[in-house]
Amino acid sequence: MEKAERNLVEPVQNINMNQTRARFSKGMEFLLKKSEVLFIQKGLLIFIIGFLLGRAFILSQLTPFSLPFFAAVLMLKKQHAPIALIGVVSGAITISFGHTAHSFLLSLAFLLFFKITKQGKRNPYRSLPLAIFTFTLIGKITAAFINNGFISLYDIMMGSVEGCLAFILTLIFLQSIPLLAVKKRKQALKTEEIVCLIILLASVMTGTIGWTLYGVSIEHVMSRYLVLIFAFVAGATVGSTVGVVTGLIFSLANISSFFHMSLLAFSGLLGGLLKEGKKPGVAIGLFISTLLIGMYGQGEGTLVKSLYESFAAIVLFFLTPKVLTSRIAKYIPGTTEYAHEQQLYMRKVRDVTAKRVNQFSAVFEALSHSFQQNEIGDEEDENKELDYFLSNVTEKTCQTCFKKDYCWAKNFNTTYDGMSKIMQDLENNDGQLSQKVKRDWSKHCTRSNQVIEAIRHELSFYQANQKLKRQVKESRKLVANQLQGVSEVMGNFAREIQRERENHEAQEEQILDALQSFGLDVSQVEIFSLTQGNVDIEMTVPSNYANGECEKLIAPLLSDICGENIVVQQKEQLFLGGDIHVIFRSSKRFTVSVGVAHAAKDGGLVSGDSYSTIELGMGKYAIAISDGMGNGERAHHESNETLQLLRKILLSGIEEKVAIKSVNSILSLRTTDEIFSTLDLAIIDLQDASSRFLKIGSTPSFIKRGNQVKKIQASNLPIGIIQEFEVDVVSEQLKAGDLLVMMSDGVFEGPRHVENYELWMKRKLKELQTDEPQEIADLIMEEVIRSGTGEIKDDMTIIVAKLQHNTPKWAAIPLNITKRKAL
Incomplete structure (x- = not known):
């Protein structure tokens, strides 16, 4: 019973704990937002920084912080300039009245100078550091003259040093203040921005010099707390940098704090190295550093005091909420939070891009549907056009006829049908009217010959108008097909964009260990x-891997690990003498070797046939033959243009049926000449050996598998004859060792005194004693030419493709390495 109650209570406690954590996280987020409003928007942070910088010293005499800070705030955040001035003056009051008057008057003088010269300068940021240097030097010398009554060389030197420091601090504050004054920052911090921010924070902390609480130095506690935060967030590199910069600033402000730089630098380095232990690991790093540095002759009392200060910094460090450290880490490159933030940003950019591409795809699809819509009321439009046609005829003939009312009022249908029959008869018989239709019309109309001539005359305009409308309709269909194809390509592209790169860190480590255990140096x-x-x-890989190590060793190893053939896709040396970037991809299961034989009519130089082999994306291979009508330059131009258009459209990713229809529409609409071309296209998938054949007016193709020969044929008119046609697609499953033979009509119909070309070609293919594609192409071409008594009566092209299993030159080496199932 107790066990059952405990089983019921534990889930409830876990739920309550999770709810408590969620409420605490929301509460911290709320406090951070309120703090941002108070400290950043209201300017409280600017006041605090100004207050501490107003009382900060370097070398116990120089005060170069006040004016650069006020000038930077005035330049970057003008609305907060009064708050900055109040903060600087308030801090100076805690030092002395003379220091207060000096800071206030110097800031007021610069403000007047800024107001006067602002209008005439295009880029005041360039001249600001020099102006600060000048005002600081003049202010220092003037103060020395007022106090001493004269100006010594020492005063000029100290004024110059303070002016130079003010010059540098102005540049630093211009970089670092925007990091504190913006509400939300989207970009990562650059290295110089991080250093400038650290210098600003260290300079602010120098304003706490002399503050103690129960004997504990506030400046030491805050500086160590700052080092702990950056070591925990960014690691050893940034942590040690923060320690060195902070310690250097403190040592300039107070010589007795010089040893403190070693402590801070070592704490940042050791804490960053132990950051994997979370906050306790970083805290242990600070304690170890405090003990080691404190042993060098500082005395027991000093060591105990330093330990108290480190303990106070650690307490503040542990009280710092995770929300704050995570937010800081987002802006520092190299951190997990930064990588996650960048990943979220890239995912957002990817999603926005994919969404925009999908929107464009939808627009193109809508445009395609708009062009594909049939005209509303096509039959009504045809009737209207017929009515307009007959109206033009009656206007020229019936308007002045005395039997007008008799024909059109009392016998409308008879008159209308009679004229329609004359029109159809003339249109169907190339302008010739049959005797029967002419005799019937003569019985009805007293002006029969005049009406017939008018109809014949108007018919030529009517036919031209109809032809133009058909061309416009076909053009609309062409545009619709192209827009639909573009829409599909963009839709596929949007889906590719949305595919995230999977996290394969464990698999990467496994592969790296396997390669290194084999003695390969892969970084x-x-x-x-x-x-x-x-x-x-x-x-x-290293630059010395230039003798085939990637192909001979790494690729076979990867093949054994992944369980499939892996080959080198691309190698590129990053820079002269540098490492080599290598891309490994899956090899295709099949490969195609091609042999071609080509001859022009009568042994000429220009053939009307054209051919092309195209490596498409996604592991597809295309073979195409086009035969232009006739021979010579014009036929060659037509067939070559067909293949070039097809190649470009297929490479764009548009489906092959749409591509062929587009090519047909383009070729049929671009000219009125009766110039046509055939197309024989085969597309082979190199992963599964499936193939698709699209034969547009072409001769049959043949597949030879052993002693069997199979014919591939489809019935489609040549390209360019009609604007609209359906493409028949023939699908076949090929196997390794199959021979695909494609040819133009000059080869298929070339043999003389042969009644059945198909049986003759099958017999010749069966008789072949070789399976080399080039040898087969040459032998078939020779047989065809010999059968024609040595004459080439037509352009001839034959392509033989052999499908084989793809076995890389350096195949997988049998090794006992973890297989894909472990990956």
């Missing part, structure tokens, strides 16, 4: 995909 491995058949791995 970096990045896995983008481990999908079967689509493996994508990138590596960085």
Whole structure:
């Protein structure tokens, strides 16, 4: 019973704990937002910084902080300039009245100078540091003259030193104040911005010199707390940098604090190295540093005091909420929070880009549908056009006829139908009217010959108008198909964008360990995909791996690890003598070797046939033959233009049926000449050996598998004859070792005294004793030419493609390495 109650109570306690944590997190976020409003928007942070800088000293005499800070705030955040001035003056009051008057008058003089010269300067940021240097030097010399009654060389030197410091601090404050004065920062901090921010914070802390609480120095506590925060957030590099810069600023402000720089630097380094232990690890680093540095002759009392100060800094460090440290870490490159923030930003950019591409895709699809819509009431429009046609005829003939009322009022249908029959008969018989229609019309109309001639005359305009409308309609269909294809391509592109790179850190480590255990020096491995058949791995290898190590060793090892053939896709040396960036991809399961034989009519130089092999994306391979009508330059131009258009459209990613229809529409609409071309297209998928054949007016193709020969044929008119046609697609499953033979009509119909070209070609293919594509192409071409008594009566092109299993030159070496199932 007690166990059952405990099982019921524990989940409830966990839920309550999670709810408490969520409420605490929300409460901290609320406090941070309120703090941002108070400290940043209201200017309280500017006041505090100004107050501490107003009482900060360097070398116990120089006060170069006040004027640069006020000038930077005046330049960057003009609305907060009065608050900055009040803060600086308030801090100076805690030192002395003379220091207060000096800071106030110097700031007031610069303000007047700024108001006077602001209008005439295009870029006041450039001249601001020099102006600060001048005012600081003059102010220091004037103060020395008022106090001593004369100006010594020492006063000029100290004034110059303070002016130089003010010059540098102005540049630093111009970089660092925007980091504190903005409400929300989206970009990461640059290295120089981090250093400037650290100098600003260290300079602010010098204003706490002399403050103690129960014997504990506030300046030491705050400086160590600052080092702890940056070491915990950014690691050893930034932590040690913060320690060195902060210690240097404190040592300039107070010579007795020089040893403190060593403590802070060592604390930042050790704490950053122990940051994997979270806050306790960083705290332990500070304690160890305090003990080690405190042993060098500082005395037991000083060591105990330093330990108290470190303990106070650690208490503040542990009280710092995680929300604050995480927010700081977002802006420092190299941190996990920064990487996560960048990933979120990139995901947002990716989603926005994909959304915009999808919107464009939807626009193109809508435009395509708009162009594809049939005209509303096509039959009504045809009737209207017929009515307009007959109206033009009656206007020229029936308007002056005395039988007008009899024909159109009493016998409208008979008259209308009679004229329509004459029009159709003339249109169907190339302008010739049959005797029967002419005789019937003569019985009805007293002006039959005049009406017939008018109809014949108007018919030419009517036919021209109809032809123009058909061309416009086909043009609209062409545009609709192209827009639909572009829409599909953009939709696919948007889906590709939205595919995130998967996290493969564990697999990357496994591959890196496997390669290094084999003795290969690989510095970096990045896995983008481990999908079967689509493996994508990138590596960085040394520059001395230029003798085939990637192809001979690394690729076979990866093949053994991934369980499939991996090949080197691309190698690129990053810079002269530098490392080599290598891309490894999955090899295709099949490869195609091609042989071509080509001859022009009568042995000429220009053939009307054109051919092309195209490596498409996604592991597809296309083979195409086009035969232009006739021979010579014009036929070659037509066939070559067909293949060039097809190549560009296919490479864009548009589906092959849409591509062929687009090519047909373009070629049929661009000229009125009766110039046509055939197209024989085969697309082979190199992953599964499936193939698609699109034969547009072309001769059959043949697949030879062993002693079997199979014919591939489809019935489609040549390209360019009609504007609209459906493309028949023939699909076949190929196998390794298959031979695909494609040819133009000059080869297929070339043999003389042959009644059945198909049986002759099958017999010749079966008789072949070789399976080399180039040898087969040459042998078939030779047989065809010999059968024609040595004459080439037409342009001839034959392409033979052999499908084989793809075995890389350096195949996988059998090793006992973890297989894909472990990846």
